[in-house]
Amino acid sequence: MLLKRLTEASGVSGNEKEVRDIIISEIKNHVDSLKIDRLGNIITYKKGRDTSKTLMVTAHMDEVGLMVTDIDSIGLLKFTTVGGVDKRILVSKPVAVGRDKIKGVIGAKPIHLQKREEWTRALNINELYIDIGAKSKEEAERLVNIGDYVSFYSDYVEFGDGLVKAKALDNRVGCNLLINLIKEVNDISFYGVFTVMEEIGLVGSGPAAYEVNPDISIVLEGTLCYDMPKLDSHLIPTYINKGPAISLIDRTTVFNATLRNKIIDIAERNNIPYQYRKTSMGGNDSGKIHITKGGSITTTISVPCRYIHSPASVMSQSDYNNTYALLKAILAEFEREEL
Amino acid sequence: MNFNSNLLKELVSVYGPASNEHLVRSYITEKIKDHVDDIEIDALGNLVAHKKGNGRKVMISAHMDQIGLMVIDIDEKGFIRFTNVGGISPLVSLSQQVVFENGTIGVIYSEPIDDPSKLKLENMYIDIGAFSKEEAEKSVSIGDICIYKSEFSENENVIFTRYLDDRVGCYIAIEAIKSISNPINDLYFVFSVQEEVGLRGAKTAAYKISPEVGIALDVTSNGDTPKAKRFAVSLNEGAAIKVKDNSIIAHPKIKQLLVDLAKKNKIPYQMEVLEFGGTDSGAIHLTREGVPSGVISIPTRYVHSTVEMASKNDIVNCTKLLIRFLESNFDL
């Protein structure tokens, strides 16, 4: 199961190797060219029919996580966050430290020794630490180095009515979509690009776009979802099970309306459910891609993910399937030079 | 089974704050004495009515006592200061009438205060309309307990009254006593004292009876009024079967038995997960070697106010469920 392997691999921003290796092993026999650039992005090209425009489809490989900053006198690890991690979701969770994935836990002060008002305050990162069970600083130092990346320790689970729980669905779900496109779409020319370090400021995508210089870019993402009842519908960023979310605007990009309307038209003609991503919060690789060199027309298509950036994010398999169907339809349209 | 308005109306009107339950005890004794095999009053004042049977020894507890206000001081001008007997809310008490056992009536008011949300009982007083300490002392003594005074009202749906807590439990127990003629199980109906100050009567009654199963009848809260704290119990949606409160986690088998009986007999019911409070089963289940216990609760709005409200259908459904339970052969 590819999505299981992708989500259970560690790939905190700047440390994408494990994910990159899985991706390369999956796609290497299905592309006409493949290179790893100087930042660690994977840039592939598939040659199909000639088209007048250059199409680039991207997904970022990295995930949010933690990094060890210090080892204290009794062998506990101090850490900082890598990417947007809500400090409140760290308490009482297991983690995997470093290349050997040493298991550790992030504990908290016993409730018995707290004053009631302490509960109402979020714990700051500098109050938290990772316990790997080492009995001394020396023992911890034999196993862990300062600067080691730490990822959430969370398995892939299918549950409920076609839902999936995993860490890093943002953006392994995008990687999975792109891998499958590369494997299955053969008669269309396009660049498939897997970028690094999106979560720490869209680092990889600019240089990748600079190299590819696309006319049209499709950015694949896992995005924010919060679909509570009784919430005003304009405050719901995306719903689960209502199909791919097409971006309108976010903190980094005002998405091209002509391309968006064409995609919606494609979705409607093919009876594929879709929704708009209604929040303007957040940002993604489009922010760099659409303004690189002479600029490109860009869209972001996302699979809605509940509890994003946490150890237990959730998506729907039907949303995945509908997103994939929409992408294939878009690529077919591109081949007819109608995008 | 019809709703007996008259019985409930009389029950809520009888004086009986915690520790001073003798009037309500006499009232209940009169109502049940021809329907039970034996009546006993124990050291704390619990009324224990035995209906003999050969099956399981079951203790059914409804508390007779009610919350009230105890006089702790009378000043030179005849104003009365008080402390609470049970859970008395300052906010609810402001501008209420009260009545003492001897019929003396008073009103509760507060010293002038800037911030009503900081209202405390120690800043409040009872005014019985006496013009001096001496005059006040003719009707009221330190240590006397008064209770809220308010009118009983009803419409076809609900009762509005003081002290549904827990006279409605007593009502259900009395109705069950009257309707069960040949008990399968060995039934000890306890009309307990001092529940409101810490489940004290039920504790000693349970020790003495040493039952195999305990069941309490008491009011619970509701979650169906505007902006109410989330709680999946609503008025008129059926008998509430308790899962937990702060005094007990209901025994899973008793809870399930009640659910099964409600389903089988088409008695509407709802599951009660209460995040505060407690009732007699909290004391019963800890008795001796432990007593598997449960609770049938009557969904009630505005508990511990002078305008407690419950649905007539719910009361009837709670009564039916209790009777079905007592008349079943259960296996633990």
Add this chain to the structure above:
Amino acid sequence: MDTKTLLELLCNGKGVSGYEYTIKDTIVSAFDKYSDEISVDNLGNVLALKKGSTKEDNIKIMLAGHMDEIGLMVKDIEDNGFIRFTNIGGIDPRTILGQEVIVHGKKDLFGVVGSKPPHLQDPSEHDKAIKMEDMTIDIGYSKEEVEKLVNIGDTITIRRELLNLQGDRVASKALDDRAGIAVLFECIKELGKIRHEADVYFVSTVQEEVSMAGALTGAYKINPDIGIAVDVGFGTTPELSKSDTIELGKGPGITLGGNIHPRLRQKLTEVAREYNIPFQMEISPGPTGTDARAMQITREGIPSLCLSIPLRYMHTSVEVIDMVDIKHTAKLLAFFIASISNDSLEGLLCY
């Protein structure tokens, strides 16, 4: 069965206070082989008796480790099928956010605890903890489906398998107090090797986290001469003051305070010294909040002791202990029990 294996089975089991029966069979089958009698009482305590060597009128020692764990309970179901919940036992709501859980409905159902995403919150909210009432559990079904599978009142546990850390340290959601039961198990095996006069009752008690109902009623039933609670104690970590805590790997905490019989406690430390078993003192002058207090006030009063296994991050889902402490605690208990004779007890109980 290996003690660690039992501990893992128990920790990975699910038994929220009041619903401990789910792990009853595991305990019975482990203790059965080493006990003379085993039974389950009215409220669900598991009582394993290992008889003493003199057979008649033996003194009785009751060991109590509680089998319940803290957890959550379904209190309502939202229109979109999300579950609203409350806590059973003391839980810091901050430790619940983002957890994976198992809802014990008609079948065990996987779920995730969520709340409003930080991206959609006002930045001023980021320093505030999310309240439990603002969290939901997502089990991935519509309301109609959820209502078929889940009832209000169903219990919920954190989905967390026992995790092996470095050395002998392990992390789990329920080491409080399944570690205590592991000590009881290790102790009953130890006692198979040494002579003891006392009849020893190994009691896995229910509902310690909510009311100590199990210890109260179990002690009433057994009416022991000595009651010993085996629970967990606050393990030393940087944010806690050293005087409030005991260190991992350095042996059990021996509780000292009003709930504890002073002379018996002294005897316990003497035994530890005699057999070179490390121990630490745990000062608790008021109510200990353990089964020791419940046993102490049962019937005419029962002289009680409390041993604490050092445990970090109590009442989170990543509680950590050192298995070495289980061994030390069990050894100390076994030698202590062997040191108490029918004749010596009277003297030990004199004030």
